[in-house]
Amino acid sequence: xxxxxxxxxxxxxxxxxxxxxxxxxxxxxxxxxxxxxxxxxxxxxxxxxxxxxxxxxxxxxxxxxxxxxxxxxxxxxxxxxxxxxxxxxxxxxxxxx
Numbered sequence: 001x002x003x004x005x006x007x008x009x010x011x012x013x014x015x016x017x018x019x020x021x022x023x024x025x026x027x028x029x030x031x032x033x034x035x036x037x038x039x040x041x042x043x044x045x046x047x048x049x050x051x052x053x054x055x056x057x058x059x060x061x062x063x064x065x066x067x068x069x070x071x072x073x074x075x076x077x078x079x080x081x082x083x084x085x086x087x088x089x090x091x092x093x094x095x096x097x
Contacts, residue, residue, distance in 0.1 A: 010085055042059065
């Protein structure tokens with residue numbers, strides 16, 4: 001709970017907007033394409049790599065890659081979001097002058 005109060009307003013705002021967007025896209029089936037492609041990739045790996053142990057190693061690395069790239073993309077999106085808020089505030093201040 002303490003962590004919630006220590007986060008900046010922009011962080012909290014970004015998280016709430018992201019949750020709403022994810023729910024919206026999830027309902028509309030927008031994320032289905034990436035899931036379908038992942039399932040096809042797993043199927044191809046299982047056809048090409050015969051040994052179960054090697055399949056598991058490849059799939060484990062694939063999962064690690066997905067988590068890492070997702071984390072990096074989220075970090076970039078957060079920074080772009082914050083920059084957009086700050087830039088819009090600067091523009092409003094300049095226009096008001």
